[in-house]
Amino acid sequence: MIQLENITKRFGQLTVLDNISFAIENGGTFAVLGPNGSGKTTILKIILGMVLPQKGEVIVRDSKVLKTWDYRKEVSYLPQIARFPDNLTVNELIKMIKDLRNMPSREDELIELLGLEKFLDKKLGNLSGGTRQKVNIVLTFMFDCPILILDEPTAGLDPVSLIRLKELIEKEKAAGKIILITTHILSLVESLADEIIFLLEGHIHFRGSLADLSEKTGEKDIEHSIASLLE
Amino acid sequence: MRLSIVIILLFFINHIGNTSVWNICPSCQLKSLEEALDRAEPMDTIRVQKGLYECVDIEINKPVVIIGDEGAVIDGLEKGYVLKILSDSVTISGLKIINAGKSYTKDFAAIYVYRANHFTLSNLEIINPFFGILLEKSKNGNVHHNKVYGVSQREDDSGNGIHLWHCSNVIIEQNEVYGLRDGIYLEFVDDSKVMNNYTHDNIRYGLHFMFSNRDEYVENIFENNGAGVAVMFSKFILMKENTFTHNWGTASYGLLLKEIYDAEVIDNSFTENTIGIFIDGSTRINYTENLFEQNGWAVKVSGGCYTNKFFKNNFIGNSFDISYNAKMNDNTFDGNYWSDYTGYDLDKDGIGDVPYRPVKLFSYIVNKTPETIILLRSLFVDIINFSEKVSPVFTPDNLIDNQPSTFIFQ
Amino acid sequence: MMLKVLKYSFSDLIRSRWSYVYLAFYLVLGFVLLFLNENLSKAVITLMNIVVVLTPMIGTIFGIMYFYNSREFTELLLAQPIRRRTIFLGQYLGVALSLSLSLILGLGIPFTIYGITQSGQIWDFATLLISGTFLTFIFSGLSIYIGLLNSNKIKGFGYAILIWLFFAVIYDGIFLISLIVFDDYPLDKFTLFASFFNPIDLSRIMILLKLDISALLGYTGALFQKFFGTGQGLIVAFIMLLLWVAGPMLLMVKKSTKKDF
Numbered sequence: 001m002i003q004l005e006n007i008t009k010r011f012g013q014l015t016v017l018d019n020i021s022f023a024i025e026n027g028g029t030f031a032v033l034g035p036n037g038s039g040k041t042t043i044l045k046i047i048l049g050m051v052l053p054q055k056g057e058v059i060v061r062d063s064k065v066l067k068t069w070d071y072r073k074e075v076s077y078l079p080q081i082a083r084f085p086d087n088l089t090v091n092e093l094i095k096m097i098k099d100l101r102n103m104p105s106r107e108d109e110l111i112e113l114l115g116l117e118k119f120l121d122k123k124l125g126n127l128s129g130g131t132r133q134k135v136n137i138v139l140t141f142m143f144d145c146p147i148l149i150l151d152e153p154t155a156g157l158d159p160v161s162l163i164r165l166k167e168l169i170e171k172e173k174a175a176g177k178i179i180l181i182t183t184h185i186l187s188l189v190e191s192l193a194d195e196i197i198f199l200l201e202g203h204i205h206f207r208g209s210l211a212d213l214s215e216k217t218g219e220k221d222i223e224h225s226i227a228s229l230l231e
Numbered sequence: 232m233r234l235s236i237v238i239i240l241l242f243f244i245n246h247i248g249n250t251s252v253w254n255i256c257p258s259c260q261l262k263s264l265e266e267a268l269d270r271a272e273p274m275d276t277i278r279v280q281k282g283l284y285e286c287v288d289i290e291i292n293k294p295v296v297i298i299g300d301e302g303a304v305i306d307g308l309e310k311g312y313v314l315k316i317l318s319d320s321v322t323i324s325g326l327k328i329i330n331a332g333k334s335y336t337k338d339f340a341a342i343y344v345y346r347a348n349h350f351t352l353s354n355l356e357i358i359n360p361f362f363g364i365l366l367e368k369s370k371n372g373n374v375h376h377n378k379v380y381g382v383s384q385r386e387d388d389s390g391n392g393i394h395l396w397h398c399s400n401v402i403i404e405q406n407e408v409y410g411l412r413d414g415i416y417l418e419f420v421d422d423s424k425v426m427n428n429y430t431h432d433n434i435r436y437g438l439h440f441m442f443s444n445r446d447e448y449v450e451n452i453f454e455n456n457g458a459g460v461a462v463m464f465s466k467f468i469l470m471k472e473n474t475f476t477h478n479w480g481t482a483s484y485g486l487l488l489k490e491i492y493d494a495e496v497i498d499n500s501f502t503e504n505t506i507g508i509f510i511d512g513s514t515r516i517n518y519t520e521n522l523f524e525q526n527g528w529a530v531k532v533s534g535g536c537y538t539n540k541f542f543k544n545n546f547i548g549n550s551f552d553i554s555y556n557a558k559m560n561d562n563t564f565d566g567n568y569w570s571d572y573t574g575y576d577l578d579k580d581g582i583g584d585v586p587y588r589p590v591k592l593f594s595y596i597v598n599k600t601p602e603t604i605i606l607l608r609s610l611f612v613d614i615i616n617f618s619e620k621v622s623p624v625f626t627p628d629n630l631i632d633n634q635p636s637t638f639i640f641q
Numbered sequence: 642m643m644l645k646v647l648k649y650s651f652s653d654l655i656r657s658r659w660s661y662v663y664l665a666f667y668l669v670l671g672f673v674l675l676f677l678n679e680n681l682s683k684a685v686i687t688l689m690n691i692v693v694v695l696t697p698m699i700g701t702i703f704g705i706m707y708f709y710n711s712r713e714f715t716e717l718l719l720a721q722p723i724r725r726r727t728i729f730l731g732q733y734l735g736v737a738l739s740l741s742l743s744l745i746l747g748l749g750i751p752f753t754i755y756g757i758t759q760s761g762q763i764w765d766f767a768t769l770l771i772s773g774t775f776l777t778f779i780f781s782g783l784s785i786y787i788g789l790l791n792s793n794k795i796k797g798f799g800y801a802i803l804i805w806l807f808f809a810v811i812y813d814g815i816f817l818i819s820l821i822v823f824d825d826y827p828l829d830k831f832t833l834f835a836s837f838f839n840p841i842d843l844s845r846i847m848i849l850l851k852l853d854i855s856a857l858l859g860y861t862g863a864l865f866q867k868f869f870g871t872g873q874g875l876i877v878a879f880i881m882l883l884l885w886v887a888g889p890m891l892l893m894v895k896k897s898t899k900k901d902f
Contacts, residue, residue: 050719051901072722083713087656479858505859527856550856602828603820611813
């Protein structure tokens with residue numbers, strides 16, 4: 001359903017992605033991992049069309065999507081840093097996104113789940129980082145999209161919300177969706193990821209399940225596996 | 232007894248004061264002006280009734296009164312003069328004159344007055360003449376309520392509306408002249424008055440003075456002529472309460488003063504002219520209580536002007552207030568209102584505490600390079616004007632209004 | 642869709658305190674000018690000088706400020722199923738419209754109270770508002786384009802101000818000096834031509850055609866005479882201003898489809 005073909009992306013002199021190809025055919029959770037600056041966010045943004053590669057092709061649901069826009073109806077994105085227009089209230093923001101997307105949504109359920117009711121009329125500029133991240137989660141999960149792209153979804157979340165988030169992801173996975181996720185929380189990867197895509201120096205260094213990873217590195221737990229990949 | 236005296240007196244008055252009236256009309260016994268003039272005694276009246284009358288070079292040699300009825304039209308057949316007045320005390324009024332002759336060699340005129348005294352020309356309508364009314368070597372006349380107009384396009388094949396040469400003590404008032412070369416032209420004319428006339432849309436000047444002294448023109452309107460009024464080589468002219476407006480074009484102006492001395496320019500209004508007053512070589516002239524509004528240049532001073540005095544004038548919204556082409560200045564500009572003045576008046580005496588410099592550096596630049604006008608009112612021009620204001624380099628540094636008024640003079 | 646984007650950026654801007662500051666500024670300016678001058682026509686003249694310089698400056702500053710401040714909003718929109726062109730045009734129109742509205746209301750209210758609608762100055766005043774609006778559109782467009790070119794805020798801000806300074810002052814300085822230097826050549830074609838390439842000059846000329854027509858008609862050049870004397874000048878200036886609005890808009894659209902976020 002998502003396919004990247006020979007993607008190359010340079011920022012100035014720096015080659016971030018060097019002729020990368022991969023395909024995701026079926027639903028599941030895919031963790032994009034790699035050291036800082038390895039191009040995790042760039043890959044996600046290329047899929048979203050926010051970053052344009054110098055070379056290569058992105059195919060979503062059998063059509064080339066570079067420079068097109070309506071395939072984003074099928075994609076929900078949770079950006080890394082929850083930044084919103086400061087002057088809007090939470091409610092207005094949700095309404096606006098609904099208005100722009102014009103799709104059925106289930107924000108009430110999510111608001112309740114994350115306990116955001118009392119912030120609905122607050123301006124986004126006045127919210128704490130964690131609360132903003134909760135808003136971010138609501139915006140991402142409120143539409144029924146077959147592809148979810150989550151860039152560091154756990155940033156700033158309290159443990160209770162973290163559990164709620166995991167549950168949400170599980171549910172979406174159960175519904176057969178493709179979920180692409182980047183995170184530093186390896187326990188999250190451990191509990192959620194069906195496959196790991198490991199980026200290093202512009203290439204896909206490793207791709208496979210957690211079991212494959214252990215096998216390859218000979219390490220039991222994920223932290224050590226990753227560390228050995230980096231060596 | 233008493234009754235008989237009255238009757239005798241009436242008979243007497245009738246006989247002396249009011250002589251015969253000769254009627255002419257197409258169906259009358261007298262069918263032409265010529266016949267009537269032949270029969271008329273001095274002081275008789277000829278009444279021209281409704282109709283069309285052909286007249287070419289008709290000479291009026293005796294003092295008569297010719298009065299036209301409504302619809303009395305004199306046709307000059309495009310040959311020569313129409314009426315020539317060669318006698319004193321002739322009055323002509325109420326006629327419409329068409330088809331006066333045109334010539335490149337002779338000054339044909341619809342009405343020509345030569346060496347005549349005490350003439351009156353009034354309520355005439357002269358259509359498309361070469362010269363309308365031409366007065367030569369005549370005195371003590373009155374030209375009023377006439378309308379003279381044409382459709383001239385070029386200076387060289389058109390004459391003037393009302394033209395005076397070597398005349399004196401003539402009063403010209405309430406006339407309207409348009410579509411000719413000069414509306415009113417005075418050459419070697421002394422002690423005469425031009426009042427309440429309206430001259431507009433003439434090719435050259437609305438009013439033109441040459442070598443004329445001690446004249447005055449008052450309450451006239453000069454609109455949309457090539458230039459409003461030109462006063463040249465004349466002395467002691469009084470210019471008062473006239474309106475000069477919409478005289479637009481290359482080197483066009485409301486009023487041109489060239490080589491004139493000792494004149495007064497009082498209470499006139501100059502609005503929307505390319506140049507309000509253009510002064511060239513003129514001396515001892517007072518400009519008082521005039522209004523200069525929305526002109527390109529309110530006053531443009533060329534060389535050789537001495538002891539001109541501007542006082543109590545209003546300068547409002549002109550692109551340039553004063554323009555000089557020299558660095559010398561012998562004229563005074565104290566005590567005027569300038570709408571561009573930005574100073575303050577702390578003691579509230581109605582006089583700004585900071586002097587005003589009416590000459591801008593930019594006006595100097597525009598004089599040198601006319602195309603720069605396109606940068607008028609730009610920020611850059613404001614900046615260079617300001618720097619020149621702070622330390623004058625190019626403009627006369629004594630050209631200052633030391634007592635700028637903070638209110639508009641009424 | 643564009644209308645939706647426009648609506649949200651517009652309502653976002655309308656809420657921001659700067660819009661009110663700007664509106665209040667024009668209100669105060671309008672009332673103060675009218676109070677000091679007691680005379681509509683003089684107030685209009687003074688205002689013209691101010692508007693021609695100020696609206697491009699405010700357009701520039703607001704445009705670039707809004708661009709950088711609304712990055713979050715932009716990113717949010719970029720992940721939505723919306724064309725990029727739509728996003729940027731919508732935001733641009735939002736900025737330009739809210740600024741124009743501040744200008745029109747800020748000056749319109751005091752002058753209407755003082756009876757401009759019944760006075761002979763109504764057309765001068767309308768010309769003033771129209772050229773102010775044009776300048777707002779042109780310069781906010783230019784500055785958003787500069788924003789798109791420069792991810793570095795400080796650089797972008799610097800360039801934007803420089804662009805304003807260039808068109809407001811430097812251009813005219815170079816123009817004036819070259820006219821003086823090449824005095825011996827026929828210049829009227831060059832003069833008209835050069836003024837087409839500066840929107841501030843163009844709108845100034847539209848105003849000159851109203852205020853200083855007497856002076857402008859004093860010139861010998863046949864082209865000048867034709868340009869100023871017949872309604873042609875106004876029409877040409879108007880068309881050029883429209884092109885000036887279209888130019889930055891096209892650049893903006895083009896750049897926006899190629900940029901990474």
